[in-house]
Amino acid sequence: MSFPRSHRLTTKADFKSLFDKSDKISQRGLLVLFKPNQKSIARLGLVIAKRYIKRAVDRNKTKRVLRESFRYHQEKLAGLDVIIIARQRCDKLSKQKLREGIDQLWEKLLALS
Numbered sequence: 001m002s003f004p005r006s007h008r009l010t011t012k013a014d015f016k017s018l019f020d021k022s023d024k025i026s027q028r029g030l031l032v033l034f035k036p037n038q039k040s041i042a043r044l045g046l047v048i049a050k051r052y053i054k055r056a057v058d059r060n061k062t063k064r065v066l067r068e069s070f071r072y073h074q075e076k077l078a079g080l081d082v083i084i085i086a087r088q089r090c091d092k093l094s095k096q097k098l099r100e101g102i103d104q105l106w107e108k109l110l111a112l113s
Contacts (some may be wrong), residue, residue: 003071009045018083025108025111028101029090033083044070047085079108
């Protein structure tokens with residue numbers, strides 16, 4: 001499974017449309033904004049603030065874990081645009097807890113849509 005550019009939210013307009021009007025779910029330091037798109041693929045955007053995760057190594061680790069989880073679930077999420085926002089307690093989570101948390105959020109998201 002890959003994560004090509006077509007599966008990413010890349011433009012300011014893409015992010016703005018989700019921030020302006022979307023549904024949301026949250027858990028353990030993560031907030032997920034989502035909205036249906038007119039495409040047959042799921043697209044992902046990540047917002048990992050330096051304010052909450054100070055070290056670049058930790059921010060990159062968080063992004064790797066989130067992208068890997070998205071790759072695993074992207075076929076089930078087809079037709080959705082998703083933004084994952086790391087919040088305050090996200091830096092305290094281990095890699096395993098982070099993966100468990102995002103996997104639970106995907107399951108909630110699939111139940112809602």
